[in-house]
Amino acid sequence: MxxxxxxxxxxxxxxxxxxxxxxxxxxxxxxxxxxxxxxxxxxxxxxxxxxxxxxxxxxxxxxxxxxxxxxxxxxASQKIAMTLSGLTSFSEEIKHRGMRPLSRLLSYEVIPATDRIAQQLSIPNQTPVYEMKRLRLADDHPLALETAYIPVHLLPDLTQDDATGSIYAYAEQHGLRLKNATQTLEARSAGPEEAKLLTISPNAPVLLIDQRTYLEDGGMFEYSRSLFRGDSYSFTVAMDRI
Missing domain, CATH: 1.10.10.10 (Winged helix-like DNA-binding domain superfamily/Winged helix DNA-binding domain)
Structure with missing residues (x-):
């Protein structure tokens, strides 16, 4: 005591x-x-x-x-330790840790790429892109909010049902070869709606990750922005001296 x-x-x-x-x-x-x-x-x-x-x-x-x-x-549950090396999907990471991944589709639509999205994807303005907002869960526990943008011409038959699973796996099943990704990490506080969806307190710490995913031919596959719960994740980065 x-x-x-x-x-x-x-x-x-x-x-x-x-x-x-x-x-x-x-x-x-x-x-x-x-x-x-x-x-x-x-x-x-x-x-x-x-x-x-x-x-x-x-x-x-x-x-x-x-x-x-x-x-x-x-x-709180033990944090999920993520290593920022190697390109894996959320579903693959969660399964690897013995949990059940789930994606709850919050919105799904085709939109013309804005200046900002077009720049991130290296495509012309107004190019049709999928905009998919998903709540990512592990064993029904909310872990992340993700908004992803993918040019429609890369996956012309992608449906809402497909978007509830691993889009990486779907893309590879349809002949696309993913190669690598770059990520930008930024700490911030959760807004009221984000906190509600992630079941955390408003202004609780979250980690914002901007990711650009590339195809084997060098073209852009996806641009995404994900908010990860600060109380559920830890990230490890492997670095070599240069």
Whole structure:
């Protein structure tokens, strides 16, 4: 049991935060476990609820805990470790980790490429492209929001049903050979609608990844923007000294 040291230079909320983090790291609190309420913690540690709230929110923002409105605070699931090397699809990555991938199609339409999309795909303005917005899940747990753009002439028969599965696998089954991709990563906060779809708190940390996927002949296959939950992912980059 934690004994609060009120004479310590460390803030009380930090002492509580470190204690709970150690409980999680040691496996005494396991993924899915429900934490006591702020009131119960306040009575247990003899501190204000505001102090408890600060410790809890820091752990939520760090990915150790998750809050669900009306249900409480839970120990978050272990983060999915992604390696940013090798071109794999979301479905392939999730299956590799023993989970069931699912794509919930939020919107699907053919649009004329705007200046920005045309530039990203290296195609003329107004070229017809698929715009597909998908919520990506693993074992029914929302992990990412993705908006993808693909020139229609590359996959002229792509249907909404096809878009709920792995588009990479569909493309390769239809004779396209994918070669590589470039990614740009940026940290930001989730907006209200994004947070609702990802079941996270508004302004929770997310990672924005812009990806450009290339065909073996050097042409562009896809441009996508994906928002990954900060509490569910960690990314590892392999680098060689040059």
């Amino acid at each position: 934690l004994e609060i040291d009120k004479q310590s230079p460390l803030p009380i909320y930090y002492q509580i935060e470190a204690y709970l983090k150690q409980q999680i790291d040691d496996g005494l609190l396991k993924p899915g476990d429900t934490l006591p309420s702020e009131r119960e913690f306040s009575e247990q540690f003899h501190v204000s609820r505001m102090t408890i709230r600060q410790a809890i929110m820091n752990l939520v923002n760090a990915g150790y805990l998750s809050r669900q409105k009306g249900r409480g605070t839970f120990v």
